[in-house]
Amino acid sequence: MSRFTERLPAAAKAVAGPALGTRPFSFVAPQRFKASIELLPPEPCLLVPLLETRERLRDAVEENFDCQYSLHVEFTGLLSWGTGARIDWHYDSNRPYLKQRHYTAVLYLNSAGFTGGDLLFQLPGGNVQRMTPQAGRAVMYEAGACSVHAVDQVTSGERHTLAMWFTKDEEHDEDARLLGTLRSICGSEAYAAAASSQSPWRPTGCEPPESLFASTAALRRGDEGDAAAHHEGKDHAHDLRVTRLKALRLSAITSDSSEDAAIPVYLEDSMTSGGVPELHAEALHRPLYTAATLSQALLIAHFLKWRHPDILELGRAQPDRVAAIEDGSRILNHGASHFALDKWNTYMESLQRALDTLNPTWHSLGFLCTTHDN
Template identity: 25%
Template sequence: MADSEQHPRLILRNFLSLHLCKELEFIHKSCCTVGYRPNVFSTTLSHLIATNSPHLIMPFVPIRENLKEKVEEFFGCEYELFVEFTGLISWCKGSSIGWHSDDNRDYLKQRDFADVIIYTADNKNVHSVGEITEGERLALTLWFSRDASHDEDAKLLLSLSEYTLNISKGAIPSYFPLRASNNMYWFPPEEASIYESGFDICFARLHVLGFDISASDKESYVPSLDSSCHLKLLEKPLHLVCGDELLVWEFVNILHALQVVNFYNWKASESDTVEVKGSSSINVISLSESQRQKIDSLKAAVLKDLQSAEIRFGQLTHGKKNFQHSFDWISFFAIIFEWEAYICDLQKDILTSLPHWQMYQAIFCLPQS
């Protein structure tokens, strides 16, 4: 590490497995909200807990622990550090952010997601992110501190206290995500009070993956283009639509549907085909003209800037108007149950870990039995 005394930093190559990188990408694209500055989207551990997805913090636990050990070892401060912040941060096409200096430091340029860069948060390590010209740049960010008052674990455990209380009362925690306030998902954030322009990022992410949504028959569409009224439908039961076909399977809300769709893409990215286990009867119907009109009305209200959404999240993949082949609903339907199994396994892990975390007031990996 040249010049390490002047600019202390450490690069860990291939620190994360490709599978774990894909898992983190799935979590972010399924759960993120608008971020702390323009063109930034973020997923924090506290947000996962607040939206009834505390189980999704489990993949982060070993990463936080291993990185803290590496940082303490490299800077010679063993057992002194606390994790101050953990979050997934993404920048989309057309965005850039950074602190520049006359000193061009290659070590902080774009890296593979599997690599880790460790450096001090001072003027010795000025860093920047260049303009994103294609796709979405996703980074896992951790801050460390010697100040115990900034310990993220204490705050996360406090947020988990209500979750634990429900368990102690015998309540079975639901694994379905709950949507936060609508303004947390509206981009750009300065339009979130009036919704006159911009888009809902959950709907936008579904759109670029080729899906629309249809409100459940139990819900009614608002005939106007009043976005605030339409956004309420995203919190309620709905159906997924691809092309001119509707899956007659009710999702709890748009976050539930988005998690399943991104889980499907994650698994498909690791294999040429998605394995279908067992045989399940599925019900897919062709859309009527009235259904299509309602779907288009909802889309127009919550995707006011369709072009802007596609610029940031990508072009359509499935479900184009002239799409020649039917979507593989059979494989997708099987993924619904695989997603449930994945979520339930994580939920078991966090329920096992919580008593130990609360006892020691720290979030850590339990020894393998």
């Protein structure tokens, strides 16, 4: 069994300083979609292996960096990298609000189904170490400036990863919130109903408990530097998740009377008549989708922007653009409200299948290896 014994960051340290001073420091990953563990559907078959895996990765990081029992999980995310996605040279704690990140682990969930997407590390002397993702393998490195790395463009298909960040700072512990979530969902009727439902995100009937989706902290950590996500308040009119939906030209209608009410999300322009082709006006007055919480509304909005941008464009269509969006228009006319959620559920099911295929691998520690074994 090969274990992760090499500490890449130490090797990379010698060039990290000068390189950072001279290189442009930009992220370019428009096709990247990130789902925080707290925002995933509360399916036991999805969450249980995820939780097991994150514990295993935490142990491995502690062991390999000699800091047993001192790390907290700061963020767990399922990431999908579509064709065209890449990240330029960077290190993972490179923003003031990411300073608490001390270590990173990335578990690769697939190796077939995409091309490109190699992980590159800067080494001393200007050398670059390249690692091609392999399903079931993990890399781990320090999150600081000594670990400058990049991800090559995904040239086709979709690359799936489980990305985790670890912190020594208890205040940024993701576990506290997750434990609360698990306590509140385990054994609850709502959870049983949601877990047995084909579509746990269904806006009517039994909702997964609010606590599973309510964390604005998850958004803060999941969204590269968007100041909007720093909001922690409860006032919806000033909730920056609402502002961020607006930036996508979506309007979430929140209810003052009930905390539990489902939140319909509309294409903003569809609520006014400006620019909306007559033909579609009626359909556009229906919500694009309905979410259980604002966090979920935003997550689905990002998903739609990533995978179905035409749908978000529909309400803004100029008459001469109608042809280009004909498919989307047809969908809206035949039940827009279901389209977005159907796409979202289908996507989540495909992620779950990708994870299920890894289950046997996850039950063996053998998946942890050094990048030098490749």
